[in-house]
Amino acid sequence: MDLFLQQTVNAISLGGTYALLALGLAVVFSIMGLINFAHGELMTIAGYVLMFCGLAGMPFVLSILLAVSASVVAAVLMERIAFRPVRNASGATLLVTSFAVSMVLQVLFQNLISVRSQPVLLPQILSESVRIGGFVIGVNKILAIVATVVMLIFLDWFMKRQKAGIAMRAAAEDFAVARLMGIRANTVIAGAFALSGLLAGVAAVLWVSQRASVDPLMGFMPVLKAFIAAILGGLGSLRGAVAGGFLLGFIEIYLAAFLPPEWQEFRDPIGLALVVAVLLIRPNGLIPAPALKAQKV
Amino acid sequence: MAPLLQATGLEVHYGPVEAVRGVDFEIGEGEIVVFLGANGAGKSSTLNALVGLVPVQAGTVQFADSDITKARAETLTPAGLTLVPEGRRVFGTLSVAENLLMGAYGIRDKAQVAAAWDRVYTLFPILHERRGQFAGTLSGGQQQMLAIGRALMSNPKLLLLDEPSLGLAPKIVEQVFDLIVTLRDQGVTLGVVEQNAMQSLAIADRGYIFAGGRIVGSGSAQDLGESSLLSGAYLDA
Ligand SMILES: Nc1ncnc2c1ncn2[C@@H]1O[C@H](COP(=O)(O)OP(=O)(O)OP(=O)(O)O)[C@@H](O)[C@H]1O
Ligand SMILES: [Mg+2]
Secondary structure, X not given: OHHHHHHHHHHHHHHHHHHHHHHHHHHHHHHHOOOOOOHHHHHHHHHHHHHHHHHOOOOXXXXXXXXXXXXXXXXXXXXXHHHHHHOOOOHHXXXXXXXXXXXXXXXHHHHHOOOOOEEOOOOHHHHOEEEEOOEEEEHHHHHHHHHHHHHHHHHHHHHHHOHHHXXXXXXXXXXXXXXXXXXXXXXXXXXXXXXXXXXXXXXXXXXXXXXOEEOOOOOHHHHHHHHHHHHHHOOOOHHHHHHHHHHHHHHHHHHHHHOOHHHHHHHHHHHHHHXXXXXXXXXXXXXXXXXXXXOOO | OOOOEEEEEEEEEEOOEEEEEEEEEEEOOOOEEEEXXXXXXXXXXXXXXXXXXXXXXXXXXXXXXXXXXXXXXXXXXXXXXXXXXXXXXXXXXXXHHHHHHHHOOOOOOHHHXXXXXXHHHHHOHHHHHOOOOEHHHOOHHHHHHHHXXXXXXXXXXXXXXXXXXXXXXXXXXXXXXXXHHHHHHOOOEEEEEOOOHHHHHHHOXXXXXXXXXXXXXXXXXXXXHHOOHHHHHHHHO
């Protein structure tokens, strides 16, 4: 039982990180029909900022602020430089552009920083753990869960209570009519990227807190997983992204914990098979996006 | 006095498709002007071009003494020109109140927006009753009210309506036409695309008849109602 609870905490923590990343992908996709594979590089940028701040001996809270800000700024610049010129192009063009951005950034990290994984100095407290009732939880896991919950509440508030958030939902549903209301295309799209950068930055802090290292390809795997989570949840659906992220986290952690040792080798294929099984039952994902009118800018 | 809106030599193309081939028309302050014509005649393309949703290929559009030919859609609603698009296009995943809030998105004057809420909820008590409900769950008639209410939130000088009676029961259609007259009495100028030719001419001041991307007839509502052009315009398409 203890082991089960322990693994559940791990699953919530990992699933939460996937949920934040999947949300970032979903926000951008719902607005402009782009699956941004360079989302992972936003994480990596935030990771490197954490590394440099650690080397400079900055307080961790300040490092986090800088890392997340860097990711937001990078996301907005990415849109301005790479995606705005191809905004009205086909989905395939957008996808290829995002791959190109991703690779350019990876090569830059490799050449300007290092090909190898770099250690990130973290405060001691993150590697400690606390006893709650009968079981022990790492401080980093608790922080990850708290940060995820805070971000989800913030996002929900923003999308429902803030005029800018409501405008994003409106633009996601019908861009042409949103423009007719006076909602500026550039503002909404830049806002969506800023939001995705914020989510990627927070996810990066959580990711690095569990691993204490950063490398040029750091963002690739988690964002691939987040992409799977977003599809599992229903591509373009924000609630779906959260549901998909958590479900994927649970699948991965439980398989790693409870699959018999001789099966562990097949853990990833089994996990993906479960994802495919869910999609066979619910082809549009757990919580599908409302039928997109696919009205482009 | 110059008309509130004047289009000259307006052309709209979609790639090789010439949807609107040089039309001239005007809408004077306080008028109800109807645009009639068969399916595919270019009526929606014309309205969409006026509000900047599709680019103007050639010609000019003047609104309230400024040239808006190249204006972006985002800037026209705050300037007093807005459109209720064909098929209503309410934001189905937003609540009724959120839809209305979006209608006032570009308006900075808080007092004006507060007055607009009052006006819309007075005109459409049902929207107030259903303000928390997702717009997608409203009936077709209620959605049309919401689409018009949303447009009124920006307090437009000129309101363009693209087939506001489309797909509505005869009783609701009557309500929509009554509403158009009410709005005109409140000082709104209206340009209305309609399939219900006779019913809309009954409330209009003037009309234009579209066929094949051109205007093939125009005149006072009464003259058009009696003319043989009308049946021709609907049959030729
Ligand atoms: N987005 C588009 N791309 C290509 N062609 C278009 C597009 N929109 C309209 N058209 C074409 O332009 C012509 C005029 O269409 P438009 O929608 O303006 O007509 P309409 O008079 O509003 O017709 P209806 O009464 O059916 O609404 C038609 O031939 C139509 O097929
Ligand atoms: Mg039309």
